[in-house]
Amino acid sequence: MYIYLPIAEVSMHIGIVIGLGGGVGFLSGLFGVGGGFLMTPLLIFFGIPPAVAVATEANQIVASSVSGVLAHMRRGNVDFKMGAILMLGGVIGSSLGVVLFSFLRSIGQIDLVIKLSYVVFLGIIGALMLVESLRTMMRSRKPGAVRGKLHQHNWLHGLPFKMRFRRSKLYISAILPLAIGAFVGVLAAIMGVGGGFIMVPAMIYLLGMPTSVVVGTSLFQIIFVTANVTLLQSIQTQTVDFVLAGLLLFGAVIGAQFGSRAGAVLRGEQLRGLLALMVLAVCVKIGYDLVVRPEDLFSVELLK
Amino acid sequence: MIRQRLTSLIIAAACLMPSLVAHAGPERLVADLSNDQVAITSSYHGTELLLFGAFEGQDNDDVVLVVSGPPTKLAHRRSDKVAGIWVNVETNIWQNTPGFYHIFSTRPLAEIASPAVLAKAQLGPAALSLEYVSQAKDANSGNGHGGSNAGASNGPAKAATPAMINDLGRNMTDIGLWAERSDGVSIQRNTLFRATLYLPKNVPPGDYEVRVVHFRDGQVMSQQTTDMTVARKGFSAMVYDFAHKYSMLYGIFAVVFAVFAGWLAAVAFRRK
Numbered sequence: 001m002y003i004y005l006p007i008a009e010v011s012m013h014i015g016i017v018i019g020l021g022g023g024v025g026f027l028s029g030l031f032g033v034g035g036g037f038l039m040t041p042l043l044i045f046f047g048i049p050p051a052v053a054v055a056t057e058a059n060q061i062v063a064s065s066v067s068g069v070l071a072h073m074r075r076g077n078v079d080f081k082m083g084a085i086l087m088l089g090g091v092i093g094s095s096l097g098v099v100l101f102s103f104l105r106s107i108g109q110i111d112l113v114i115k116l117s118y119v120v121f122l123g124i125i126g127a128l129m130l131v132e133s134l135r136t137m138m139r140s141r142k143p144g145a146v147r148g149k150l151h152q153h154n155w156l157h158g159l160p161f162k163m164r165f166r167r168s169k170l171y172i173s174a175i176l177p178l179a180i181g182a183f184v185g186v187l188a189a190i191m192g193v194g195g196g197f198i199m200v201p202a203m204i205y206l207l208g209m210p211t212s213v214v215v216g217t218s219l220f221q222i223i224f225v226t227a228n229v230t231l232l233q234s235i236q237t238q239t240v241d242f243v244l245a246g247l248l249l250f251g252a253v254i255g256a257q258f259g260s261r262a263g264a265v266l267r268g269e270q271l272r273g274l275l276a277l278m279v280l281a282v283c284v285k286i287g288y289d290l291v292v293r294p295e296d297l298f299s300v301e302l303l304k
Numbered sequence: 305m306i307r308q309r310l311t312s313l314i315i316a317a318a319c320l321m322p323s324l325v326a327h328a329g330p331e332r333l334v335a336d337l338s339n340d341q342v343a344i345t346s347s348y349h350g351t352e353l354l355l356f357g358a359f360e361g362q363d364n365d366d367v368v369l370v371v372s373g374p375p376t377k378l379a380h381r382r383s384d385k386v387a388g389i390w391v392n393v394e395t396n397i398w399q400n401t402p403g404f405y406h407i408f409s410t411r412p413l414a415e416i417a418s419p420a421v422l423a424k425a426q427l428g429p430a431a432l433s434l435e436y437v438s439q440a441k442d443a444n445s446g447n448g449h450g451g452s453n454a455g456a457s458n459g460p461a462k463a464a465t466p467a468m469i470n471d472l473g474r475n476m477t478d479i480g481l482w483a484e485r486s487d488g489v490s491i492q493r494n495t496l497f498r499a500t501l502y503l504p505k506n507v508p509p510g511d512y513e514v515r516v517v518h519f520r521d522g523q524v525m526s527q528q529t530t531d532m533t534v535a536r537k538g539f540s541a542m543v544y545d546f547a548h549k550y551s552m553l554y555g556i557f558a559v560v561f562a563v564f565a566g567w568l569a570a571v572a573f574r575r576k
Contacts, residue, residue, distance in 0.1 A: 002349035004505075006536070006543035011349040011505040059558050066566025067573075107439075108381050108395045227559045234555025238547045242558045246565065253569040290389040297384070299392075300475035302403060302508065303377040 007241035021251025029259025036193030054192030055233035072216025079167035086181035090225035093185025126279035133273035343537035373404025374510025408488030480504035
């Protein structure tokens with residue numbers, strides 16, 4: 001059974017849409033990630049216009065982040081104060097991102113920028129994760145290895161506007177989380193992702209937050225960033241397809257349940273290693289498409 | 305089932321022929337299509353239509369059928385290798401170009417009539433007198449690229465060359481919106497003609513024109529036009545209108561819907 005997606009203006013088999021949601025949902029449940037970095041390229045691959053894929057995926061991530069954050073809230077793993085600062089930056093950044101997106105689209109370079117962003121950021125994050133998980137695996141075989149300091153003080157801690165974040169046990173400048181939030185917000189708007197894969201390492205390594213609160217806090221701020229992108233894209237470009245988002249979500253909710261159960265049987269560093277390989281695979285695939293000569297040097301796009 | 309109904313329609317049209325020929329003067333051609341109100345509903349996945357009709361023909365006559373869609377603004381881009389990766393280096397904006405253009409004929413157009421006759425009859429992409437505006441500067445024009453005003457450097461509209469129309473036509477054909485089928489029209493007993501039109505899943509909604517031209521010895525004998533509309537209907541029309549007319553409300557709705565769906569999922573699958 002095919003369904004005509006009213007905003008994307010293409011029809012897709014309903015089984016493919018729900019299957020995509022389920023597959024990506026399974027992986028996101030398994031690895032504890034949002035999955036936007038997989039879903040957006042897959043939607044584009046299946047013929048959804050890039051602008052619609054990016055905006056619709058933002059809409060879907062609102063839902064998956066809400067359901068994710070509720071579990072973390074129950075366990076008290078959300079630093080709301082830190083989340084609010086990150087969110088403020090994120091809303092500013094994603095607003096800029098939507099404007100930048102429209103501009104790049106108007107000059108015909110949005111596909112290129114989306115692809116380049118994927119290659120650069122997935123490449124960096126994937127490589128770092130792979131190295132980290134391999135190190136952990138090696139270290140766990142050598143008992144008695146010394147663990148490093150939780151976080152080191154550097155010039156970033158000398159910035160003004162210091163604030164106390166009780167839940168994260170931090171006393172740092174508000175400028176830092178604001179800037180991180182803004183930077184990830186821009187990427188979220190352009191790449192059609194929540195940005196957790198950059199936000200989480202940034203929270204651990206740049207802000208020095210305890211790992212117990214990073215995922216919950218990241219999800220909390222992603223809700224607002226992606227809600228902002230959904231709203232702004234709806235107003236500016238009318239590219240949010242909530243029929244598509246709803247169907248993907250339906251599949252993702254079910255897939256994530258199976259994924260999180262499957263994830264329970266694997267060790268943390270093994271999961272991170274596998275996630276790193278998957279991130280790198282997406283990076284290589286998109287990178288390959290950029291270097292290989294296209295079948296047709298010309299392409300056409302119907303404008304509104 | 306549709307085929308049977310169409311066949312009976314053709315027969316009905318054929319029965320009408322003598323009276324038409326007798327009273328309609330120069331109008332010796334009648335054409336119709338199986339559905340002139342195509343609805344894009346939630347279950348739309350492309351559709352097939354039958355174009356058919358009757359004419360007063362002789363052996364070796366030709367019939368050409370043109371289905372052209374709403375005038376559309378297109379961006380046609382050329383990519384080139386820049387620093388090792390393939391980048392769009394040139395964009396031409398085509399105004400008032402048919403977003404859908406399927407042409408069917410009994411033989412290749414070049415065998416049916418001379419280019420001059422075809423151009424006069426406005427048949428074939430080459431006869432459309434298309435125009436384009438060069439938008440982004442070419443990468444090797446010296447201006448570089450990525451400048452903030454690259455999108456604003458609109459020049460005057462220029463007539464498209466046959467080579468450019470050919471490049472555009474190839475891309476439009478790849479996505480199913482343009483087509484040229486030189487064996488697309490079949491004629492029976494020199495009186496009935498028919499062609500099958502496939503509307504792809506990405507068909508642009510709007511007003512369509514179906515034109516039938518009857519050729520004999522390279523000259524136009526008669527022609528007829530009929531209208532067809534492709535429109536969103538039902539739920540998909542509702543969502544589209546909502547998103548475009550009340551876009552802020554739509555955005556708020558999309559967010560509220562997602563928050564509710566996320567909450568529902570969390571409650572439904574809450575671990576005990």
